[in-house]
Amino acid sequence: MADTTLKIATRDSYGKALVELGAKNDKIVVLDADLAAATKTGAFKKAYPDRFFDTGIAEANMMCIAGGLSTMGYTVFASTFAMFAAGRAFEQVRNTIGYPHLNVKIGATHAGISVGEDGASHQCCEDIALMRTIPGMVVINPADDVEARAAVYAAAGYEGPVYLRFGRLATPVLFDDGYSFEIGKGVMLCEGTDVTIVATGLMVGEAVAARELLANDGISAAVVNMATIKPLDRDIIVSAAEKTGAIVTAEEHSIIGGLGATVAETVCETKPVPVVRVGVEDTFGRSGPAVELLHLFGLDAANIAEKAKKAVSMK
Amino acid sequence: MDAAAKKQLKITACKVRMGIIESVYNAKSGHPGGSLSAADIITYLYFAKMNIDPSKPQWEDRDRFVLSKGHISPCLYSVLAHRGFFPVDELKTFRKVESRLQGHPSMRYTPGVDMSSGSLGQGISTAVGMALGAKLGGKKLRVYSVLGDGEIQEGQVWEAAMYAAAKGLDNLVAVVDNNNLQIDGSIAEVNSPYPIPEKFKAFGWNVIEICAHSFDEIEAAFNAAEEFKGKPTAIIAQSIKGKGVSFMENQYSWHGTAPNAEQYEQAMSELKAALAELEG
Numbered sequence: 001m002a003d004t005t006l007k008i009a010t011r012d013s014y015g016k017a018l019v020e021l022g023a024k025n026d027k028i029v030v031l032d033a034d035l036a037a038a039t040k041t042g043a044f045k046k047a048y049p050d051r052f053f054d055t056g057i058a059e060a061n062m063m064c065i066a067g068g069l070s071t072m073g074y075t076v077f078a079s080t081f082a083m084f085a086a087g088r089a090f091e092q093v094r095n096t097i098g099y100p101h102l103n104v105k106i107g108a109t110h111a112g113i114s115v116g117e118d119g120a121s122h123q124c125c126e127d128i129a130l131m132r133t134i135p136g137m138v139v140i141n142p143a144d145d146v147e148a149r150a151a152v153y154a155a156a157g158y159e160g161p162v163y164l165r166f167g168r169l170a171t172p173v174l175f176d177d178g179y180s181f182e183i184g185k186g187v188m189l190c191e192g193t194d195v196t197i198v199a200t201g202l203m204v205g206e207a208v209a210a211r212e213l214l215a216n217d218g219i220s221a222a223v224v225n226m227a228t229i230k231p232l233d234r235d236i237i238v239s240a241a242e243k244t245g246a247i248v249t250a251e252e253h254s255i256i257g258g259l260g261a262t263v264a265e266t267v268c269e270t271k272p273v274p275v276v277r278v279g280v281e282d283t284f285g286r287s288g289p290a291v292e293l294l295h296l297f298g299l300d301a302a303n304i305a306e307k308a309k310k311a312v313s314m315k
Numbered sequence: 316m317d318a319a320a321k322k323q324l325k326i327t328a329c330k331v332r333m334g335i336i337e338s339v340y341n342a343k344s345g346h347p348g349g350s351l352s353a354a355d356i357i358t359y360l361y362f363a364k365m366n367i368d369p370s371k372p373q374w375e376d377r378d379r380f381v382l383s384k385g386h387i388s389p390c391l392y393s394v395l396a397h398r399g400f401f402p403v404d405e406l407k408t409f410r411k412v413e414s415r416l417q418g419h420p421s422m423r424y425t426p427g428v429d430m431s432s433g434s435l436g437q438g439i440s441t442a443v444g445m446a447l448g449a450k451l452g453g454k455k456l457r458v459y460s461v462l463g464d465g466e467i468q469e470g471q472v473w474e475a476a477m478y479a480a481a482k483g484l485d486n487l488v489a490v491v492d493n494n495n496l497q498i499d500g501s502i503a504e505v506n507s508p509y510p511i512p513e514k515f516k517a518f519g520w521n522v523i524e525i526c527a528h529s530f531d532e533i534e535a536a537f538n539a540a541e542e543f544k545g546k547p548t549a550i551i552a553q554s555i556k557g558k559g560v561s562f563m564e565n566q567y568s569w570h571g572t573a574p575n576a577e578q579y580e581q582a583m584s585e586l587k588a589a590l591a592e593l594e595g
Binding site for chain 1: 375379381421422423429430431432433434436437438440441442443444445446447448449451452454470471474475477478481482
């Protein structure tokens, strides 16, 4: 694990990785819908203005332009906020990117509650649920800067549609540069015997902190980083269910349809054990500083630890 | 075009129309009305205009075609089959399980289909993406898209129109098949998109108005579009829904209805008679 005092928003990692990729591969094209400064694709725009297209405030059009461009031999990254990428343009993504299985990477930033002050209209907690129902769509929610950059590289090297979920909030860097990322592989970060915390995105850092809280209470928790939500690493989930007999999921997303749901579906069909979900509890977000909101909605180590104890008690 | 070429195009378009009726009749579903209205234009594109090679459907320098009004797949499939992308007899499998001919065009199933479509308003945006890609890659190829006049009620069409003009995509041509009818009735009564030419002009397009059933006008329009630099071209094509089958003409009820056996026989006999006259 890396020095966790360093904080970087994964949207910054996205912009940085795009610039690096652009230098190596002249088939990388980036689209944005008037949010280049916020999604950080502006860095790519500055480096490779000929391969950057700003479609203006028209996300539906942007997604389909991305589809068309990809058929001309380009690897296209289409970027906007998660709310508009997965929400507003859902049907365009489904029919014009997903159905033809085109080589488009959706770089969705500002996902989840940690958008902060902009409030519920911009806090997308439904995107994982929406995107994972599209056949053939890969859904990746990186935990930190290192994993986010690695995921961008992996997405570019994968032939087909990928949804990449990035955050606005600067969060601790968890991994060092030796960390290797593979699409569809969960990573066991810490071993444990009583319960497994399966976390994604910025909740991975909270899960590691929750493990310490649980240790103080004599509970041994394993922690799995599940960056790829689809295709899900079923093996690591089944193994966790078998070894620890209880699972807690943690995500900055609705408890409906996201990581918790896919883990519960998998556990029910393979090795039924208690699964308790930590996430946004079927409610809209609200305005406020991001860190305060994360605590308000229970997206923190304390709530994960509490839910872990509940899961253990259900064994 | 000379008289012989025009006659051959009319013969081909008539055969394309027979393929449309054959497809929809065998599937017992599909969209004959708009297929028949656009048959001359799409026939012209594939037989006289577009730089394509049926033996190499994935050839990267080919011109591209996006059927934005994807529900008239019977027309596109019939044209592709007659052009040699797959056997004409395969049209009878349209919409059946195991068929390569899905209800709406799918580039993953059918050779010659450049883009999946069917959800209205999206095809024109993908055509814009192709035209952008062609320019980016320094390719001379051109991109053609056919839209329905009802389809342009979709707001996304105007997002695409705004962007295509803003980027000066003169390698893009959008044809509006203006047959004046949509599922629920006349487009003027349901939600009028008129005046259509003025709307495209206001969005910064070069606009040409033609009769969709005159090969002279079709050819002149596509040639003029190719000459025109700096703007995309919209061809507003006045057409007759159901063109070529008397009882389907100008009837919105034939938007998405298959003929029964008796109607099939009548439609085919009308088209066979027209073909015999052309070939005679």
